[in-house]
Amino acid sequence: MQIFEASKLVTVAEMQQIERRAATAGHSYASMMEMAGCAVAQRILAARAAMTQSGPVLVLVGPGNNGGDGLVCARHLHENGVQTRVYLWRRATDPEQDYENHFARLVDLGIPTAHTDEDPAFAQLQSWLREASMVVDALLGTGANRPIAEQLAELLHHVRTVQTEYKLPCVAVDCPSGLNCDTGALDPHTLFAEQTVTFAYGKWGHYQFPGAEACGQITVADIGIPASVTTASQTFVLNEQWLRPQLPQRSNNSHKGSFGKVMAVVGCMNYAGAAYLSCAAAGRVGAGLVTGAIPQPVWAPTASKLTEATWLPLPATDTGHFDATAAYPVGEALAGYKALLVGCGLGQTDSTGQFLHQLLGHLGLPPTVIDADGLNCLAQIAQWPTRLPEFTVLTPHMAEMSRLSRLPIA
Missing domain, CATH: 3.40.1190.20 (Ribokinase)
Known part of the structure; x- marks a missing residue:
């Protein structure tokens, strides 16, 4: 039986190993981040074409690679004529993530940004949320497995409140913040998404309840990882891409x-x-x-x-x-x-x-x-x-x- 790459499911550890192998083979983390952010932006542009609202897109950014994907996404949205705003929970400290370079490019482009350190009462966040037509969740990636607490919990509380009140659609980058991507378990503060754009392969938690409920429609985007560095996963999703060639x-x-x-x-x-x-x-x-x-x-x-x-x-x-x-x-x-x-x-x-x-x-x-x-x-x-x-x-x-x-x- 042929198993198509985009139908495979991997664990978080397997995905991290695949990314390391890809980087060793010459496909850098920077190029993967660029392709990931671009893929999310393209999905958002397609979704906005069917929307009646035309307000700004608010990108919520965390400190890891997931946040870097969000910064790239924000730049591509801006370059495609979408009014974009970026709200940072925490900034990255790892220089290898190329995070600061992406952030600097946003500043050079004049994209409005705000930071929780400058917004302790979350007044700016709440204002931007109420003006937004869509929110992008790039806060926590697939490797996050600790309980959400303190500042991030409060931030997500404000987002969830406005999301419910204004029916604000959300697109998750790789996974909704609060999802355990191995088990499908959800943190009480999880931000539910209408769409999730994940990269290279689906993760187990995307398709296990209750996590599947938080992911909405799942898109698996290509980020250039060669098949030669992938694991021999035999767990896969019965989707149209797999099924049609079997007929x-x-x-x-x-x-x-x-x-x-x-x-x-x-x-x-x-x-x-x-x-x-x-x-x-x-x-x-x-x-x-x-x-x-x-x-x-x-x-x-x-x-x-x-x-x-x-x-x-x-x-x-x-x-x-x-x-x-x-x-x-x-x-x-x-x-x-x-x-x-x-x-x-x-x-x-x-x-x-x-x-x-x-x-x-x-x-x-x-x-x-x-x-x-x-x-x-x-x-x-x-x-x-x-x-x-x-x-x-x-x-x-x-x-x-x-x-x-x-x-x-x-």
Whole structure:
């Protein structure tokens, strides 16, 4: 399986190692910072094109490389005609960060700046926040893992207050300040963002809750790191960039029989919508022919809504659930099908449990996906792992996994 670079996830330590290797290979920290800040600015320019407000962009800057990225971002915004202001929490002391040079360039360009040391009551910050159309969070980077306290906590309190009152959008540089980028944990003072622009690779914490909630839409920006210095991470995000190349090429000389047949054993009177949605989804992902095997009372309304599918109406109980005897006609009809979906909206009754038990006993089932109430019924079958077809995918959420495993949710 090919894993695309932008889909990979890395830990904070892995990312730091990758950056060190890139610097050793000749791609300097200064060039990475320049590309990072430029990428954030480009994302902001794209977002502003769709906004009705045209006020200043306020860039909040911390002392680390993240703050340096913010300074570069501010310069690029200014050079693209955006009124930009920079508010510094603390300035860097490490000369290798090239931080002061970036700050000096802002001053030379006449970009307004302010510093917490000169604004002890945060009056300037609050004034600029109320005039801003967007705030950029370049305070803390991915390596920050200490509790936010004292001056920074107060600063973020003011930002969050105005953010809530004025619906002020926020773009986070690499990560929202307060996010643990390894675990997804959030500091109580975390500044939530509508968009996060991270660099080279996504970080684990971006995609773990509650942290994912604070990141908003995540963009992974290229900062020129060569693939030769990356780690062999096998953790990746199932996104469109990864998924699209995995889909098979379709010949022009083809027909519905060329792309496989799926049978979806789904639905009941209470959950007719689940039957429709699952059959429609099977067609949407590329199945050439979809057959909905559904209880007889559900057939007419579902078939009238989804005219592309074929249908196998099955014996039902008085309550509109699968009758146990429905397993036999399903098994008989499966010849030639390449995949079987079982479970969406089945409901949980004695008859559906018996139906699933008998269906899994049918020899020669195709590759099978069991979802939703199919999993809940499966959990009631003794020694259920031994009943599964050879190629089976289970898709439990936490509660369903708890029932299957007989373990509590941690």
